[in-house]
Amino acid sequence: xxxxxxxxxxxxxxxxxxxxxxxxxxxxxxxxxxxxxxxxxxxxxxxxxxxxxxxxxxxxxxxxxxxxxxxxxxxxxxxxxxxxxxxxxxxxxxxxxxxxxxxxxxxxxxxxxxxxxxxxxxxxxxxxxxxxxxxxxxxxxxxxxxxxxxxxxxxxxxxxxxxxxxxxxxxxxxxxxxxxxxxxxxxxxxxxxxxxxxxxxxxxxxxxxxxxxxxxxxxxxxxxxxxxxxxx
Amino acid sequence: xxxxxxxxxxxxxxxxxxxxxxxxxxxxxxxxxxxxxxxxxxxxxxxxxxxxxxxxxxxxxxxxxxxxxxxxxxxxxxxxxxxxxxxxxxxxxxxxxxxxxxxxxxxxxxxxxxxxxxxxxxxxxxxxxxxxxxxxxxxxxxxxxxxxxxxxxxxxxxxxxxxxxxxxxxxxxxxxxxxxxxxxxxxxxxxxxxxxxxxxxxxxxxxxxxxxxxxxxxxxxxxxxxxxxxxx
Amino acid sequence: xxxxxxxxxxxxxxxxxxxxxxxxxxxxxxxxxxxxxxxxxxxxxxxxxxxxxxxxxxxxxxxxxxxxxxxxxxxxxxxxxxxxxxxxxxxxxxxxxxxxxxxxxxxxxxxxxxxxxxxxxxxxxxxxxxxxxxxxxxxxxxxxxxxxxxxxxxxxxxxxxxxxxxxxxxxxxxxxxxxxxxxxxxxxxxxxxxxxxxxxxxxxxxxxxxxxxxxxxxxxxxxxxxxxxxxx
Amino acid sequence: xxxxxxxxxxxxxxxxxxxxxxxxxxxxxxxxxxxxxxxxxxxxxxxxxxxxxxxxxxxxxxxxxxxxxxxxxxxxxxxxxxxxxxxxxxxxxxxxxxxxxxxxxxxxxxxxxxxxxxxxxxxxxxxxxxxxxxxxxxxxxxxxxxxxxxxxxxxxxxxxxxxxxxxxxxxxxxxxxxxxxxxxxxxxxxxxxxxxxxxxxxxxxxxxxxxxxxxxxxxxxxxxxxxxxxxx
Numbered sequence: 001x002x003x004x005x006x007x008x009x010x011x012x013x014x015x016x017x018x019x020x021x022x023x024x025x026x027x028x029x030x031x032x033x034x035x036x037x038x039x040x041x042x043x044x045x046x047x048x049x050x051x052x053x054x055x056x057x058x059x060x061x062x063x064x065x066x067x068x069x070x071x072x073x074x075x076x077x078x079x080x081x082x083x084x085x086x087x088x089x090x091x092x093x094x095x096x097x098x099x100x101x102x103x104x105x106x107x108x109x110x111x112x113x114x115x116x117x118x119x120x121x122x123x124x125x126x127x128x129x130x131x132x133x134x135x136x137x138x139x140x141x142x143x144x145x146x147x148x149x150x151x152x153x154x155x156x157x158x159x160x161x162x163x164x165x166x167x168x169x170x171x172x173x174x175x176x177x178x179x180x181x182x183x184x185x186x187x188x189x190x191x192x193x194x195x196x197x198x199x200x201x202x203x204x205x206x207x208x209x210x211x212x213x214x215x216x217x218x219x220x221x222x223x224x225x226x227x228x229x230x231x232x
Numbered sequence: 233x234x235x236x237x238x239x240x241x242x243x244x245x246x247x248x249x250x251x252x253x254x255x256x257x258x259x260x261x262x263x264x265x266x267x268x269x270x271x272x273x274x275x276x277x278x279x280x281x282x283x284x285x286x287x288x289x290x291x292x293x294x295x296x297x298x299x300x301x302x303x304x305x306x307x308x309x310x311x312x313x314x315x316x317x318x319x320x321x322x323x324x325x326x327x328x329x330x331x332x333x334x335x336x337x338x339x340x341x342x343x344x345x346x347x348x349x350x351x352x353x354x355x356x357x358x359x360x361x362x363x364x365x366x367x368x369x370x371x372x373x374x375x376x377x378x379x380x381x382x383x384x385x386x387x388x389x390x391x392x393x394x395x396x397x398x399x400x401x402x403x404x405x406x407x408x409x410x411x412x413x414x415x416x417x418x419x420x421x422x423x424x425x426x427x428x429x430x431x432x433x434x435x436x437x438x439x440x441x442x443x444x445x446x447x448x449x450x451x452x453x454x455x456x457x458x459x460x461x462x463x464x
Numbered sequence: 465x466x467x468x469x470x471x472x473x474x475x476x477x478x479x480x481x482x483x484x485x486x487x488x489x490x491x492x493x494x495x496x497x498x499x500x501x502x503x504x505x506x507x508x509x510x511x512x513x514x515x516x517x518x519x520x521x522x523x524x525x526x527x528x529x530x531x532x533x534x535x536x537x538x539x540x541x542x543x544x545x546x547x548x549x550x551x552x553x554x555x556x557x558x559x560x561x562x563x564x565x566x567x568x569x570x571x572x573x574x575x576x577x578x579x580x581x582x583x584x585x586x587x588x589x590x591x592x593x594x595x596x597x598x599x600x601x602x603x604x605x606x607x608x609x610x611x612x613x614x615x616x617x618x619x620x621x622x623x624x625x626x627x628x629x630x631x632x633x634x635x636x637x638x639x640x641x642x643x644x645x646x647x648x649x650x651x652x653x654x655x656x657x658x659x660x661x662x663x664x665x666x667x668x669x670x671x672x673x674x675x676x677x678x679x680x681x682x683x684x685x686x687x688x689x690x691x692x693x694x695x696x
Numbered sequence: 697x698x699x700x701x702x703x704x705x706x707x708x709x710x711x712x713x714x715x716x717x718x719x720x721x722x723x724x725x726x727x728x729x730x731x732x733x734x735x736x737x738x739x740x741x742x743x744x745x746x747x748x749x750x751x752x753x754x755x756x757x758x759x760x761x762x763x764x765x766x767x768x769x770x771x772x773x774x775x776x777x778x779x780x781x782x783x784x785x786x787x788x789x790x791x792x793x794x795x796x797x798x799x800x801x802x803x804x805x806x807x808x809x810x811x812x813x814x815x816x817x818x819x820x821x822x823x824x825x826x827x828x829x830x831x832x833x834x835x836x837x838x839x840x841x842x843x844x845x846x847x848x849x850x851x852x853x854x855x856x857x858x859x860x861x862x863x864x865x866x867x868x869x870x871x872x873x874x875x876x877x878x879x880x881x882x883x884x885x886x887x888x889x890x891x892x893x894x895x896x897x898x899x900x901x902x903x904x905x906x907x908x909x910x911x912x913x914x915x916x917x918x919x920x921x922x923x924x925x926x927x928x
Contacts, residue, residue, distance in 0.1 A: 017719075017772055023249075024723030027256030028492075031333045032731065035264065039340045044352025047345055051355055062330065069326040076249055091898060094765040098758065101727045108735045113743055120740025123747055202323060255481075259488030260724075263565045267496065271572045276584025279577055283587055294562065301558040308481055434555060487713075491720030495728065495797045503732070503804045508816025511809055515819055526794065533790040540713055666787060 014085035018093060022075060025097045029104060030068040033061050036108030057111035060128075063194055064107040070201045071100055071135065074169070078142065084152045092145055096138040099131065106131040114187060125183035125190045129176050132194070136173030140166060172197045246317035250325060254307060257329045261336060262300040265293050268340030289343035292360075295426055296339040302433045303332055303367065306401070310374065315386045324377055328370040331363065338363040346419060357415035357422045361408050364426070368405030372398060404429045478549035482557060486539060489561045493568060494532040497525050500572035521575035524592075527658055528571040534665045535564055535599065538633070542606065547618045556609055560602040563595065570595040578651060589647035589654045593640050596658070600637030604630060636661045710781035714789060718771060721793045725800060726764040729757050732804035753807035756824075759890055760803040766897045767796055767831065770865070774838065779850045788841055792834040795827065802827040810883060821879035821886045825872050828890070832869030836862060868893045 037057045040050035075096075082089075110128040113120030146152060147162040175197040179190040269289045272282035307328075314321075342360045345352030378384060379394040407429040411422040501521045504514035539560075546553075574592045577584030610616060611626040639661040643654040733753045736746035771792075778785075806824045809816030842848060843858040871893040875886040 014772075020252075020716075021719055021723055021768060023253055024256060024720060025727050027253055028260055028724055028727040029730075030329075031257050031260040031264065032727065034261075034333055034337050035267065035731065036735070037337050039268070039337070039344060042352075044345055047341075047352040048355035048358075051341070051359055061334070065330050065333070066326070069329070072253060073322065076246075090769065094762070097726075097765070098761050101730055101761070102757070105730050105733050105735070109743075109747070112735060113740055120738075120743040123744035126744075127747055252484075255485055256488060259485055260492055262561075263489050263492040263496065266493075266565055266569050267499065269569050271500070271569070271576060274584075276577055279573075279584040280587035280590075283573070283591055293566070297562050297565070298558070301561070304485060305554065484716075487717055488720060491717055492724055494793075495721050495724040498725075498797055498801050499728065499731065501801050503801070503808060506816075508809055511805075511816040512819035512822075515805070515823060525798070529794050529797070530790070533793070536717060537786065 014090075015079055015082050018085050018090065019076065019079045022079075022093060022097060023072065025101055026068055026072045026075070029101045030065055030072075032104045033064050033068075033107055036104055037061060037111065054111075056115040059191070060107045060111040060114070063198060064103050066198050066202060067132065067135075068100060068103065070198075071096075071139065074139065074201075078146075081154050081157070082146065082152055083154045086149070086152065089142070089145060089149075089152065092138070092142050096135070096142060099135045099138050103131055103135070114191075121187035122184045125187040126180060128194075129180035129183055129190065133173055133176035133180055136169075136176060140169060140173065143169065171200055175200075246322075247311055247314045250317050250322065251308065251311045254311075254325060254329060255304070257333055258300055258304045258307070261333045262297055262304075264336045265296050265300075265339055268336055269293060269343065286343075288347040291423070292339045292343040292346070295430055296335050298430050298434060299364065299367075300332060300335065302430075303371065306371065306433075310378075313386050313389070314378065314384055316384045318381070318384065321374070321377060321381075321384065324370070324374050328367070328374060331367045331370050335363055335367070346423070353419035354416045357419040358412060360426075361412035361415055361422065365405055365408035365412055368401070368408060372401055372405065375401065403432055407432075478554075479543055479546050482549050482554065483540065483543045486543075486557060486561060487536070489565055490532055490536045490539070493565045494529055494536075496568045497528050497532075497571055500568055501525060501575065518575075520579040523655070524571045524575040524578070527662055528567050530662050530666060531596065531599070532564060532567065534662075535560075535603065538603065538665075542610075545618050545621070546610065546616055548616045550613070550616065553606070553609060553613075553616065556602070556606050560599070560606060563599045563602050567595055567599070578655070585651035586648045589651040590644060592658075593644035593647055593654065597637055597640035597644055600633075600640060604633060604637065607633065635664055710786075711775055711778050714781050714786065715772065715775045718775075718789060718793060719768065721797055722764055722768045722771070725797045726761055726768075728800045729760050729764075729803055732800055733757060733807065750807075752811040755887070756803045756807040756810070759894060760799050762894050762898060763828065763831075764796060764799065766894075767792075767835065770835065770897075774842075777850050777853070778842065778848055780848045782845070782848065785838070785841060785845075785848065788834070788838050792831070792838060795831045795834050799827055799831070810887075817883035818880045821883040822876060824890075825876035825879055825886065829869055829872035829876055832865070832872060836865055836869065839865065867896055 037054065040047060040054070042050045085093075106128045110124045113124035115121065143162060143166045147159060147166065150157050150159060150162075175193050179193050182193075183190055269286065272279060272286070274282045317325075338360045342356045345356035347353065375394060375398045379391060379398065382389050382391060382394075407425050411425050414425075415422055501518065504511060504518070506514045549557075570592045574588045577588035579585065607626060607630045611623060611630065614621050614623060614626075639657050643657050646657075647654055733750065736743060736750070738746045781789075802824045806820045809820035811817065839858060839862045843855060843862065846853050846855060846858075871889050875889050878889075879886055
């Protein structure tokens with residue numbers, strides 16, 4: 001690509017274009033979720049019942065929509081602080097997108113098998129758990145990579161702040177790892193845990209009261225805290 | 233996410249990025265509507281008739297396309313005036329997007345069952361009415377939330393102006409609530425009411441002559457009107 | 465919407481946002497075309513033949529892709545010159561988008577029936593012709609509307625220049641009206657005419673040599689030509 | 697279109713808008729890949745096995761996702777250096793988009809036939825190879841066209857730099873031409889070669905050590921090298 005030789009129109013470091021492309025993928029993945037809800041093919045007199053029986057599809061749609069929605073929020077929140085994008089960050093981001101764009105498939109499998117056919121509930125919950133877990137890990141890999149390349153950020157960045165952010169983003173992947181293990185024991189419990197994880201993400205890791213144990217963990221690995229600014 | 237600690241590339245308050253993401257979702261949802269029109273699988277000699285028999289699909293496509301189109305217009309008209317986006321506004325907007333992105337499903341159900349099989353017309357119209365009603369309510373929830381957080385707007389904003397906007401946006405949800413009640417009585421009347429509601433939206437609540445009763449309602453709750461500027 | 469009362473973040477006249485939304489719809493419609501090409505469900509040993517028999521799908525894909533591609537080019541070419549978007553222009557543009565977003569359906573019907581089942585070729589070509597004709601007319605309606613509202617343009621605009629542009633855009637709709645009439649006579653001739661119309665659009669009405677008769681028509685209705693600048 | 701006569705809002709040369717439209721198409725094509733993975737329709741007790749048997753779909757999804765992802769990277773890398781877009785460049789770019797947007801179909805055929813039915817593996821690999829080859833050639837056609845129209849670039853550009861870029865982009869198309877020839881001999885070897893070609897693209901032609909033979913080729917046709925700047 002011989003980048004340094006050919007002159008460029010603008011030198012934004014690539015962060016803006018990466019955001020725009022990722023936004024496009026996330027917006028499409030979130031909207032494709034509905035495509036996988038099957039239109040009932042029944043006699044008209046059974047349509048009402050058929051639509052009600054699709055409630056696992058509606059629930060799965062809601063769960064995945066909310067998840068992708070907050071992946072978008074968190075993604076923007078990250079790249080707003082990033083100035084330069086190097087090749088490995090680009091690849092890690094593409095990996096995250098690959099996992100998120102796969103979610104319409106996992107969601108459709110979950111919706112179709114989770115409640116209607118009991119023996120299919122376990123592998124469906126397993127697939128969904130693994131997909132969500134991998135999304136969480138891919139997202140954390142971006143933060144971890146950035147924490148080792150602080151020069152990619154917009155201004156001066158404190159490494160401890162990044163580590164705290166990573167810890168605060170940890171609970172959802174932990175939950176999905178747990179439901180991956182639980183799916184063959186009790187698939188219904190998984191749903192409860194997913195809703196809780198989604199609520200945790202929605203309310204926001206930034207909300208001060210909730211992740212008390214996270215703050216404790218941060219404090220234990222970070223004794224010399226620098227005043228109220230970084231403690232927020 | 234420890235926002236205040238990490239420096240950012242730009243501090244646009246998040247309104248522009250929320251608009252771009254919402255625009256993406258709306259553009260995709262509006263274009264996915266056509267995917268749900270089933271390609272006829274008939275003998276070639278019956279194709280002409282099969283295409284003509286799809287007219288409920290074409291009508292439903294037109295209705296939903298127009299609705300999403302004007303949701304986009306109204307959404308832009310709202311966020312053009314918003315400077316700061318807080319977490320709850322973000323979640324309310326995601327809720328609106330969730331409802332709009334669901335419309336391709338409701339539209340497909342409506343198209344398939346509304347006219348071809350009479351006993352399926354009622355639940356199909358019911359589903360469509362509820363989807364449209366919830367879109368309207370989600371949209372109003374954004375205005376209501378903003379009316380209690382005037383500091384999120386670009387400049388100084390008069391609370392009464394917002395209330396008037398909310399009242400002007402009220403007729404369509406009222407119509408959809410009505411058709412939700414009517415769908416089991418007469419599904420065909422619902423279509424007529426939907427077309428009227430869509431025309432109301434298309435012609436625009438800003439058009440001065442039409443919603444006279446709305447203006448009357450506004451005036452009764454708002455005696456001291458400040459001249460021609462706010463009366464527009 | 466009480467536009468004049470609430471302050472706005474920017475006053476771009478709405479042209480940029482309308483372009484972005486239209487671009488989104490066009491990009492999605494153009495990409496959805498491939499979704500409608502059916503994956504063959506055959507025994508592996510017949511896959512090669514099945515893929516070759518899909519050639520009407522490939523041709524229809526190419527035709528519609530090129531058409532939407534140049535609708536995008538022409539749309540951008542128009543709105544680059546527009547500064548203000550009023551409500552009727554917005555509605556006309558939504559109408560154009562509605563017709564373009566419908567094209568994946570017409571294309572799929574054409575691909576499935578045009579060559580494989582002879583008796584289905586006529587209605588399939590008819591549907592496609594009408595869809596393309598309506599796209600052309602919707603596009604011209606935008607130019608015609610603009611020609612009566614020159615104040616919406618960026619700078620001073622000569623009404624004759626607009627009329628010339630409209631005339632130059634006329635040949636494709638004329639061809640599609642012709643194939644709409646011809647489809648029940650000979651569907652194969654329609655394909656030839658469509659390819660020619662697409663080539664005309666691709667080579668560009670701006671190319672000086674081709675639409676000689678158009679220039680003659682313009683000249684006859686426009687005797688007092690103002691020098692080489694407007695003649696271009 | 698009478699471009700020179702009507703005034704324009706901005707004169708960006710068309711490069712930014714072409715990028716935005718292409719980005720939209722690429723983002724949609726990459727996200728549509730998942731749509732083509734068929735949700736298993738099996739008895740719940742066989743779902744686990746059915747999901748595992750879909751591994752060719754997952755592999756094909758990963759391959760095509762990565763390919764489109766790096767087409768996006770390379771496309772941006774190219775157009776960041778382009779200031780003016782003329783009609784032929786526009787058409788060449790539309791040709792590239794047409795080929796990329798077709799990939800979800802080839803990917804779905806590959807996933808369905810490559811491993812499950814041995815006699816279908818050859819034509820499926822053939823289709824995929826040809827699609828990828830044509831994408832590569834379309835991409836190179838853009839570089840070749842630009843190398844003959846250096847005035848379209850942002851600043852002063854050395855023709856040799858462009859030629860070197862073209863040569864560096866050559867290995868993947870060569871691999872796909874090879875697998876197009878090999879597909880009827882051994883479809884499984886094709887997969888290995890595709891993964892290698894994707895890795896080559898991912899690691900980046902800019903990486904200095906890998907394409908040694910390319911540098912040798914460049915050097916042989918380019919004896920008078922101008923110092924370390926252009927040698928990079």
